[in-house]
Amino acid sequence: RLRPVAPRDVRITDDFWAPRLRRNREVTIPAQHAQCETTGALRNFQRAAGSVGGDFSGRYYSDSDVYKWIEAASWSLATDPSPELTDRLDSVIKLVAGAQDDDGYLNTYFSVDRVGERWTDLVVRHEMYCIGHLVAAAVAHVRATGQTALLDVALRACTHIAERFAPGEVPGTCGHPGLEMALVELYRTTGDERWLTLAAWQLDSRGAGVLDGSEYLIDHEPVRKQSRVTGHAVRALYLYAGMADVVLETGDEELRTALEQLWADLSGGKTAVTGGVGARWDGEAFGDAYELPDRAYNETCAAIAHIFLAWRMLLLTGEPEYRDVVETALHNGVLPGLSQSGTEFFYQNPLADAGRHRREEWFSCACCPPNIARLLASLPGYLYTTSDEGLWVQLYIGNEADLRLADGTPVHVDLATELPWEGTVRLTVTPEAPTEFTLFLPVPGWAGADVSVKVNGEPVTVATDAARVALPRTWAPGDTVELTFGTEVRALAAHPRVAAAHHRVALARGPLVYCVEQADQGDTPVADIRLTGAEPWTAEHRPELLGGVTTLTAEASALGADDGPLYRPFHNGPVAVAKAQVTAIPYYAWANREPGAMRVFIPLAAR
């Protein structure tokens, strides 16, 4: 198994992600604190503490907005100290601590006038879910700052749950998973096996009717028996990520087998080309296999959950397919959730739109915005892993890192790249002294066989179908590795059972999925664009456009206006098309200009 590295040991320095992380710190995190004030989510803690009166504001899971904000702020402080943010964070943590009951219970919705309703509805209410976010925030806070104030709160809350739903005695699990992952992190942080046991107990409490046997809540069968991803996408993937965490710590083979089957179902027929998941608007749920429509729901949180699961599967197996999913979902599933300004968010991420879907500043169910913020703030932790064999690069994002090998040897790594725009990567590896270890470098799925590797300027032979290059060597300070990955534009087809993508292609280049948006097409309606799939696309980097993007342009074709009836006899034969210049932009950048139609899967010209 692989081991993650601490976010604080990695400083992202590239031209793509570094400005986004800065904006996250400087704009998004402060704006979200303001939202927590405006919506009353922070005030709820004062109310629970008895320091203010009035009604509860928001929903029974509003506490989680605040916890996610704490987590985002903590990870941000881990890499970028800020006295101002530290002060603000401390004062929020003080509010949280003040709201906790003497018995460890903490949920501001079930305080004051609703104390009697505590733990009366595991199906609908999110009490454990909220504590999961509390724990995740506390772990981030202690790792970032070394301070244990919030960790103490979290430990008291978890002790309360462990006593109320004692492993082996009282089945207990939540309609919205999330606590499972957090408990394993708590175990990793404290070394107290009690939390690992509680996490495993929560998993195995499913399938016994605690949640009414609901398939939607993934309670229809024991998690060990599951092989089909179903139900609410975020809940399902948080649950499976928690399973993976338990397997990472326990090696439970039965759970691992279930996870592999679930992953096969997910990756084989229920994942959008963007890495988005959860196709259905009704219930924010997974669809049936190959149900991957244009107007997919693809909740931003579900793409984040997809990353959580894929990352844990990567740690578990080392298989490069999982890092490909992390990379795809990050660039194309999560990033579209955030506006160029850093203050507006998508909840849903459809693959086509007529121009009415726009980002919003906040939501009555505000799960996605702070989820994006905490993921971005923790992104430095996703770039590397280590193992007994050596050092593994996982995401090619420019950075400087001070890592330690398994034996404790410090290694400074400097990784420079123009990705996602150009496929060159240059690593400089500087161990304290010459050290023998293996450097593992993934060949991203998007590069295919188009890859070259040089070590200190000398070419290295790479097997044609290699998904990873292993470079065992005695690495000396200043050794360099240059990688070049092909960034040819790819026209992607879907499995033929994906009816919604039939006879259509999506465009991709490097790690980015592209789309056509009306703003770039002049008089050609997006809906009328037709491709052959073999267009010679011209990639052009345009620093002034959408914060700097590489566009793809080609001479393609467009149908003329059709004022015929909605349904008409089918006639086989060529359809009249006219030449049309078509420009595609990265999918993540859409809806940042005037409203207009957008489409990812573009029809092929009928013949």
Add this chain to the structure above:
Amino acid sequence: RLRPVAPRDVRITDDFWAPRLRRNREVTIPAQHAQCETTGALRNFQRAAGSVGGDFSGRYYSDSDVYKWIEAASWSLATDPSPELTDRLDSVIKLVAGAQDDDGYLNTYFSVDRVGERWTDLVVRHEMYCIGHLVAAAVAHVRATGQTALLDVALRACTHIAERFAPGEVPGTCGHPGLEMALVELYRTTGDERWLTLAAWQLDSRGAGVLDGSEYLIDHEPVRKQSRVTGHAVRALYLYAGMADVVLETGDEELRTALEQLWADLSGGKTAVTGGVGARWDGEAFGDAYELPDRAYNETCAAIAHIFLAWRMLLLTGEPEYRDVVETALHNGVLPGLSQSGTEFFYQNPLADAGRHRREEWFSCACCPPNIARLLASLPGYLYTTSDEGLWVQLYIGNEADLRLADGTPVHVDLATELPWEGTVRLTVTPEAPTEFTLFLPVPGWAGADVSVKVNGEPVTVATDAARVALPRTWAPGDTVELTFGTEVRALAAHPRVAAAHHRVALARGPLVYCVEQADQGDTPVADIRLTGAEPWTAEHRPELLGGVTTLTAEASALGADDGPLYRPFHNGPVAVAKAQVTAIPYYAWANREPGAMRVFIPLAAR
């Protein structure tokens, strides 16, 4: 304008609809009465009357289940007297009457403990909507039986509304339309213009913020200014049907122009090939133009609302395109909502499914089942219209009718047909004495130019593109008209902007849309079926199958198993397919056997 005929004057006698109407009387209507008892919907009236205690059961619009049942039972009695049903109906009407307040108010949800909440929330609560169904039931009951007990209740309720939301004084309209249509019927029934004025006032109360300006509730602009169908599909179409009713009675040109624009938007890009409407699961709403996915919502009630609107547009304009919509939506949008047994119902009618969507006996929001029952019971009223010029056949459903021309001349009509299976129709027209009038016979859209007409055995020339044949003549008793319409299997393509139907065809024959269901395909998975669009289909009537259906069979092709990744580089070129025998059944008949995949729009073999 055209005039409808009374359901009681038409007796459906064919082999397709007559058994369905019998099942509606003998199975569905009794079963729905039992549901109204089981769910407490009937008991709510006793509770409101003070004769029983306890809590209200169901939702704030549960009264409408009972009213729809009364309407269905009344129309059934109009054509098929039944002492038993009469008794049951009388006792239900007695319950309803007993629940009405002295001031005319009637809604059992807002009785006993919620009296103070009356009329406090026009946006969400359905008080006027429920009264709309009461009025519709009362009108049906008086027309079927001549008795006015329920009409008196309805008049008191409408008087209450007319006083509370007085035309010209207090804007008032309901988040769920429906009362508008009913008020115009009340005007037609009583001749009291007060109800027409109130209907028009309710229409014009929209767009002024009474419903928060919600686009979803069609309150975003005055109805006179609307040109785009939007929001909740059933609500929108009930509203527009009410507009059409007002136009029919007032001739309001501005409203009529709005209706024509709305119809163009609906028929041009927001109607499924089945006549189903309302593509979105989220909000049971219309999608954007051409947003017509496989997994469409297509609520059964929305197809019924579509018929209500199309029928009124037909009365208004006489244009045959509207009768085509009534015919299509009836056979393919409404009929699938009902199981072969008559006791299970679809709420949603997707155009493709993996085999998990099944009909249910009832729903917590039970709008669809009794809506189907009342439409079927009133179906005899949709077969003919009259005008000053003569008699218009609208739906070719076998029947015997005793009609009256505009001048009062009685005409007996006997219409025999094997439709929807065979395209021959034989009419015998028997006026009391030889009478000069025009017989108008539609050429259904599905027949195209393939039509022949004979009068008393003598061929009549029909213009190639005629959508209607007019036969002016002095009709003598026993004159016959024979019509033959082509029933070639049609492969239908959608407008190229319908991305979800791109490079696919739907099969249709006569008025029926077909689908492929797994039960008929042997080892060939439905998802792998590919057509050329030019298959020579063999139609075979199979009396033993699904209550008797004509199946379509052809040698088509199927993809082999594909274990490649979900997304892969697009390669232009032929795809390996194997020959496969494919059988299609009428879409209305799906999901009456073992669960399995189903699809209406079938992909064309890629080239």
